[in-house]
Amino acid sequence: xxxxxxxxxxRAWLAAAAMALAGxxxxxxxxxxxxxxxVLNVGxxxxxxxxxxxxxxxxxxYMVWDTLVAMDGQGGYxxxxxxxxxxxxxxxxxTFTLRPGLVWSDGAPVTAEDCVASLRRWGGRDGLGxxxxxxxxxxxxxxxxxxxxxxxxxxxxxxxxxGKPSVHVPFVMPARIASATPPTQQVQEIxxxxxxxxxxxEWVPGERTVxxxxxxxxxxxxxxxxxxxGKAAHFERVEFLTLTDPSVRVSALRRGEVDYLEYAxxxxxxxxxxxxxxxxxxxxxxxxxxxxxxxxxLQPPFDNPLVRRALQQxxxxxxxxxxxxxxxxxxxxxxxxxxxxxxxxxxxAGAEALREPSLExxxxxxxxxxxxxxxxxFMHPADSVLxxxxxxxxxxxxxxxxxxxxxxxxxxxxIAQRWLSREPVERGGWSVVPVVYTGFDMSDPxxxxxxxxxxxxNVPWSYCDAEMAPLLQAFEAEADPAKRREIAAxxxxxxxxxxxxxxxxxxxxxxAWRAELRGVVDFGFPVxxxxxxxxxx
Numbered sequence: 001x002x003x004x005x006x007x008x009x010x011r012a013w014l015a016a017a018a019m020a021l022a023g024x025x026x027x028x029x030x031x032x033x034x035x036x037x038x039v040l041n042v043g044x045x046x047x048x049x050x051x052x053x054x055x056x057x058x059x060x061x062y063m064v065w066d067t068l069v070a071m072d073g074q075g076g077y078x079x080x081x082x083x084x085x086x087x088x089x090x091x092x093x094x095t096f097t098l099r100p101g102l103v104w105s106d107g108a109p110v111t112a113e114d115c116v117a118s119l120r121r122w123g124g125r126d127g128l129g130x131x132x133x134x135x136x137x138x139x140x141x142x143x144x145x146x147x148x149x150x151x152x153x154x155x156x157x158x159x160x161x162x163g164k165p166s167v168h169v170p171f172v173m174p175a176r177i178a179s180a181t182p183p184t185q186q187v188q189e190i191x192x193x194x195x196x197x198x199x200x201x202e203w204v205p206g207e208r209t210v211x212x213x214x215x216x217x218x219x220x221x222x223x224x225x226x227x228x229x230g231k232a233a234h235f236e237r238v239e240f241l242t243l244t245d246p247s248v249r250v251s252a253l254r255r256g257e258v259d260y261l262e263y264a265x266x267x268x269x270x271x272x273x274x275x276x277x278x279x280x281x282x283x284x285x286x287x288x289x290x291x292x293x294x295x296x297x298l299q300p301p302f303d304n305p306l307v308r309r310a311l312q313q314x315x316x317x318x319x320x321x322x323x324x325x326x327x328x329x330x331x332x333x334x335x336x337x338x339x340x341x342x343x344x345x346x347x348x349a350g351a352e353a354l355r356e357p358s359l360e361x362x363x364x365x366x367x368x369x370x371x372x373x374x375x376x377x378f379m380h381p382a383d384s385v386l387x388x389x390x391x392x393x394x395x396x397x398x399x400x401x402x403x404x405x406x407x408x409x410x411x412x413x414x415i416a417q418r419w420l421s422r423e424p425v426e427r428g429g430w431s432v433v434p435v436v437y438t439g440f441d442m443s444d445p446x447x448x449x450x451x452x453x454x455x456x457x458n459v460p461w462s463y464c465d466a467e468m469a470p471l472l473q474a475f476e477a478e479a480d481p482a483k484r485r486e487i488a489a490x491x492x493x494x495x496x497x498x499x500x501x502x503x504x505x506x507x508x509x510x511x512a513w514r515a516e517l518r519g520v521v522d523f524g525f526p527v528x529x530x531x532x533x534x535x536x537x
Contacts, residue, residue, distance in 0.1 A: 062194070235528075254272075283511075380415075383412055445492075475487040475488060
């Protein structure tokens, strides 16, 4: 479907929703029975959070699956599906116990075997998960509700790995599905134990996703806090929608046709802040966003590190972030930390050559690399309100530097599928995909997309720097915080030298929701539980 056709569908749907809310059957419904409607940044195509690396898939997954451990609003880790865990004195043997009464949406009980199979599948895809399994001597169920992780060598962030909050999240699935599906292939059956159930028959890929409350879900007793605590589902129906036009998103929110925007369009923040019926989120540093550029390390010309360094010189963050039109205080003039400025591992290590980017220097590096104008397939996601303006700046500067760009402009869902291709450009492959990640993904060297997946082949850009490998091993085994910061700085220096994941700038892009919603968890990405709608007056 073209973007124009998608907009016509969206406008027609919203018009029907508005009529219903104004005078149709929905108007007679109690507030809690009206659907909760979230507008996503981009459309949902991939339903598997292990096979798919997109935030939109992560958002979907938190509705239908659950995790063993969850991050709270302060960055701590708490039991979620687990009742408890314990570690031996040498921290090489970990015992985990599930909380009682957990069931799958098909009625079967959740078991320790499900946990083991899910962790093995996740560990075959995720960078941090792969490192955990590489340090594992044995992972096995010891009873219906207990399993044991036995390490072969020290691995500090065991709980942090199990509670990883963003791509790829170690969601627990039934063993019969997790064991039968390779981590690079999508699961065909959505059977979860989370607060909501996926309504497949109403799914319109890329446009609308529908959920209904899971009556069998048992939330924890403690209050919701970040991704932890009680995931109480107060709405019988939740809808994820895609509206490609930012102005339509804003007007739909202000009129009450939708309830929540994953990202408020930046040029509308002033208007929304003046609207007493709208609340603007206040994301902290770990919830801020880092723009970056994934480049295909497997294909020419970016298999040459000099060409990747030329791209680093193209990326003037003052221009790329300025294109977003952010208000003062919502962006960094320049952030050269792979692990987020303001994060626990922030540093300037290895960034000297990047402080003053130069198109002239980019041209020199291209000449040194022997670049002869080979075609560069640039994937431009025009439907992303965050990526699109930065991509336009990048396209202009890359062309001025001498790159021969072939720009493929489409929606993110289509680009995300092509992004997974290993084919050369002339057979439908890709060269450059501009992306955004949050601090949840970027701030830890073992999870960072530009460091934690080194030599794993588990991200589309497939980088591998031999000198980074022992540094990552040292970091994962080190327990002393000061020494971990020193190692993280060395990892960052290698990432900049190899140009594994060039950075385009750090900024905030807050969510926005209707003021009538109560109990919204402001975490940095959509959390659809714990929310109630205030009764109409």
